[in-house]
Amino acid sequence: MKPIQEYIAQLNEPKSFAITHHYNADADALGSTLGLRFFLEKLGHTVTLISPNKNPAYLSWLPGYNEIVVFDETSDEVKNILKDVDAIFCLDFNIFHRTKHLAKTLEEFAGTKILMDHHLQPDEDSFDYGISIPAKSSTAEMVYDFIQLCQKEDLLDKQIASCLYIGAVADTGGFKYSNTAPSTLEMAAALMRTGIDISRIQERTFNTRSEGDLRLLGYILKDNMQLFPEHNAALITIPQDIYKKYNIQSGGTEGLVNYPLSIGNIIFSTFIVEKDGEVKMSLRSQGSLDISNIARTYFNGGGHRNASGGKSDESLEKTIETFKEVLDKHKKEINLCYKELQQSV
Ligand SMILES: [Mn+2]
Structure with a gap:
């Protein structure tokens, strides 16, 4: 090139x-x-x-x-x-x-x-x-x-x-x-x-969200957001049937992955959806935590240090299991980045 x-x-x-x-x-x-x-x-x-x-x-x-x-x-x-x-x-x-x-x-x-x-x-x-x-x-x-x-x-x-x-x-x-x-x-x-x-x-x-988009947001934050405080991490998952129930359109889940990051001790947020037989995910982080590395190593993906995407060939349930294992593996690294962020302005 x-x-x-x-x-x-x-x-x-x-x-x-x-x-x-x-x-x-x-x-x-x-x-x-x-x-x-x-x-x-x-x-x-x-x-x-x-x-x-x-x-x-x-x-x-x-x-x-x-x-x-x-x-x-x-x-x-x-x-x-x-x-x-x-x-x-x-x-x-x-x-x-x-x-x-x-x-x-x-x-x-x-x-x-x-x-x-x-x-x-x-x-x-x-x-x-x-x-x-x-x-x-x-x-x-x-x-x-x-x-x-x-x-x-x-x-x-x-x-x-x-x-x-x-x-x-x-x-x-x-x-x-x-x-x-x-x-x-x-x-x-x-x-x-x-x-x-x-x-x-x-x-x-x-300002273009539909009523369904907002109801979906309410449902997700109330019932479908898992927090892992000891890992400074969060996980949101959307199974296929929820897509149908809330009639989610293309772009309707845009930005949802960022919500957990507004919790003080959460610096790593992951969003996993099951749609049209595919399991896909968005990952977001703060500070020096490089999640493009995690996306590439475990989820056939990549992107930026603080914003990446990936996909999985496994079922949603199995992907969530894999995600939890990845969290454990990277716990020290995530905790360290969180401490580092606490010390910066
Ligand atoms: Mn871009």
Whole structure:
């Protein structure tokens, strides 16, 4: 993989681009790809945005949302589009299988493949050009950096700004998580200066829960959250039947994993769901506790130090057992991180 800087000269001539992101898009995946799309269009390029699967409704206010081509719904159309594409930008993931059914099409794509991502352990051999900075708050911030690298800040407008802003807000928990850097806040300031309504952007994104979502939250916190105080850890599980009972939609469980972290002595929270015959999980931590390591070692996953995901081939019950064994194995490490956090400001 060559540095992305070496690709910039190629932007001087009009090109045809595609942009894609990981399966089950979140605000950073959609915000960063849409932001890049509008920027490349302003440079005079043709751009198609491809999502691996259906996008969550809570992000439907994003400009360009309805023009996104969904691979799972129109795979033949996507394959046709890609025949005329010079290069494909891969954002907010760093290994093809994170796009699930789209992975094979990406592998077979004959044009240039460009990576822009902030997850750990990029599969650099799969990309021609790219940039991977795990310390970056969000891929949205990396798109902003890319615009600066192109020396085209003057092209920033409200459309680009609102997309990048929500990506950074979501991945930093509203500029609260430890991945928030001075550069993140400097970007936020620059984006605000385009005149975007940051309050309205967040309302439109986050105040979109259904009654069922809130009832689900109540049920989970009351009856389905297990605490392991001696491990400074918590576990939330959602069996398949609960998904049906509360009619949980795509995106409906977004953010639930973070609730246990608001308890003072809990610094490691895990959320395990059983859905469509799959057992998947989200892991969150605070401080120096690296849960991407745990996700990779035990649950076929990975991600960031404080936010990772994984999956299990075993039943929900068996996965919960495995999780408890993992907690025991890592008890000392978790306790130590908690002590360390107690001593910091
Ligand atoms: Mn991200």
